[in-house]
Amino acid sequence: NDRARQRKWEVNLLGDAQLNAFCMPGGKIAFYYGILEKLKLEDDEVAAIMGHEVSHALREHARERMGKTTATNAVVELGSALLGLGNLGRYAAGVGAQLLSLKFSREDETEADLVGIELAARAGYDPAA
Template sequence: MCRICAAKSSPWMARRAFLLAAGTTVAGGALAQVNVGPPSTVRSLVPANELEVAAQQQYGELMQQARAKGALAPENHPQLRRLRSISSRLIADAPRWNERARQWRWEVNLIGSKSINAFCMPGGKIAVFTGLLDRLELSDDETAMVVGHEMAHALREHARERIAKSQGTGALLSLGAQLFGLGQLGDVAANIGTQLLTLKFSRDDETEADLVGLEMGARAGFDPRASVTLWEKMGRESGGNANAAFLSTHPTGPDRMRRLQENIPRVEGLYRQAVARR
């Protein structure tokens, strides 16, 4: 049996049946307050360092393209400064979920586009589109929930896992120019770096990212109730909006809201403690 097939039939799939009870041990021996289980073991089939190098290269190319289009926010842009301030508070808690995050060279950039989109690539490469902030009129708390969700995908290495599984079929995806809503940026060669921006995570990955992002936000002093208002806004915006690329890979719905609401009481104490310290 090939390594991929063996991995698919191994006990890691038990995690996918659903998430473990609260109090799960995560990186560094810390305890998670939300219902998450251990990371998948199938990700070990893709070397972490190679994936992070590919992500850094791809991210750099994308930022160059955005800069050439005049779409990359300058350092003194108020929205970028706000975004980096929010992100820095979340990044401080990142090693709780992945020890390697201590060595990541985090980057946070803002791209001017009507597209409702955001991502965090392996190695801590974050980009948010102005359409997400402006069209949804996100508060700082809601913005933190988006960024925390995307960071959670990177910290829990969902892309590494999905690529490991897709290698079994040789699936290599290409980047569409519509990702940015910036017009034709040119085709990017189909490679692992490109996959990082086109992967659709599983429903369980999305749930896990929601809950990890929820706890990260609470620990950083952001109101966890904003997770629900965020996805309510996402749901309203999803109807027929051609610029809502984010929503095509981050489905909204009652189940998502219910899981968030169920877990908000678990992190409210963390939120109150964080607010008291500030």
């Protein structure tokens, strides 16, 4: 899509043994050296991971999650104040808000998996890798 073409995508390799990769809003992708070295990934597998990370940026998952978390926290603060629950009530409600946020992130990860495989396949990589 046009938004994807207009981004200035940047891929970085981080010299750390972690088994991880991530994409920040705006299209900056990072792979930790450990994910490539320890897992001995093939090109098709790297493409699937990169597609997964790119899809997070294209779908703006980080921005969505921040918005949902902010809205949830505002409702929690208001409800706690109205009910006179004090700090303990705010803490308990905050834990609940984090659990809701975790649910959203699981949905984001599933979507990123599906879209990422499609992106890799469109680029000519084996989606079954």
